Amino acid sequence: xxxxxxxxxxxxxxxxxxxxxxxxxxxxxxxxxxxxxxxxxxxxxxxxxxxxxxxxxxxxxxxxxxxxxxxxxxxxxxxxxxxxxxxxxxxxxxxxxxxxxxxxxxxxxxxxxxxxxxxxxxxxxxxxxxxxxxxxxxxxxxxxxxxxxxxxxxxxxxxxxxxxxxxxxxxxxxxxxxxxxxxxxxxxxxxxxxxxxxxxxxxxxxxxxxxxxxxxxxxxxxxxxxxxxxxxxxxxxx
Numbered sequence: 001x002x003x004x005x006x007x008x009x010x011x012x013x014x015x016x017x018x019x020x021x022x023x024x025x026x027x028x029x030x031x032x033x034x035x036x037x038x039x040x041x042x043x044x045x046x047x048x049x050x051x052x053x054x055x056x057x058x059x060x061x062x063x064x065x066x067x068x069x070x071x072x073x074x075x076x077x078x079x080x081x082x083x084x085x086x087x088x089x090x091x092x093x094x095x096x097x098x099x100x101x102x103x104x105x106x107x108x109x110x111x112x113x114x115x116x117x118x119x120x121x122x123x124x125x126x127x128x129x130x131x132x133x134x135x136x137x138x139x140x141x142x143x144x145x146x147x148x149x150x151x152x153x154x155x156x157x158x159x160x161x162x163x164x165x166x167x168x169x170x171x172x173x174x175x176x177x178x179x180x181x182x183x184x185x186x187x188x189x190x191x192x193x194x195x196x197x198x199x200x201x202x203x204x205x206x207x208x209x210x211x212x213x214x215x216x217x218x219x220x221x222x223x224x225x226x227x228x229x230x231x232x233x234x235x236x237x238x
Contacts, residue, residue: 017037024040025119026114028113031055046059063089103115144164149169160180161179190222208230210228211228
C-alpha cells in the first residue's frame with residue numbers, strides 16, 4: 001500500500017536552493033551545468049537558461065584560473081573535495097575572487113553522478129565566518145534529513161560523534177547506544193575481514209567509494225549494503 005500524497009511529496013527542492021544567498025551550481029560528471037540557482041544568476045550575471053548544458057569551465061573561471069579549475073574538476077572526479085579561493089569572471093567579462101566549496105555527488109549505490117559547488121564572493125574574514133556558519137547549518141539539516149544512512153566518527157579516538165535518523169532506522173539502534181561509543185562497539189560489520197579491508201582503503205586513499213559489505217540484521221541474518229566514506233576536517237579535527 002502506498003502512502004497518500006502530500007505537499008511534501010510534491011516539494012521541489014530547487015525552490016529552497018533558490019532562496020539561499022549563496023551560488024549553488026551542479027554539473028554532471030563531464031562538467032556540464034545541470035543546476036544554477038537564483039543567487040548564481042546575480043553573482044555571475046548569467047541566467048540559468050543561458051548556462052544549463054554548457055561546460056562549467058567555459059562559463060566561470062577567468063583566463064588565468066582555467067588550469068586551476070580543470071585541476072579541481074579532475075580531483076572531484078576522483079572523489080576528492082575542494083575548498084578555497086580562485087578568480088572567476090562575470091558575464092560582462094569583469095573578474096572577481098570567490099570562496100568555493102565543491103564536492104562530488106554520488107548516488108545511493110556509491111557511483112558518481114556529478115559535482116556540486118557552493119560559492120560566494122570573497123569577503124572580509126568575519127563575514128566569511130558567518131556565511132560558513134549558515135552553510136554548515138544548512139548542510140547539517142540536509143544531512144539529518146537524508147534517506148541515506150550516515151554516521152560520523154573521530155579518527156583520533158574512534159568515538160561516534162553523530163548519526164542521522166536513516167542510520168538509526170537501518171541499524172535499529174538508539175542514539176544513546178551509539179553516540180560517544182567507540183565505533184568498534186557498534187555492530188555494523190558482519191565480517192571482520194570487511195572492516196579490515198575498509199580501514200585499509202581509507203588509510204590508503206582518505207575515502208572509499210562503492211564498498212560492498214555485509215552487516216548483521218536484528219534477526220541475526222546478514223544484510224548487504226553499499227558504503228561510501230570520506231575523511232573530513234571539522235573544527236580542526238578529522
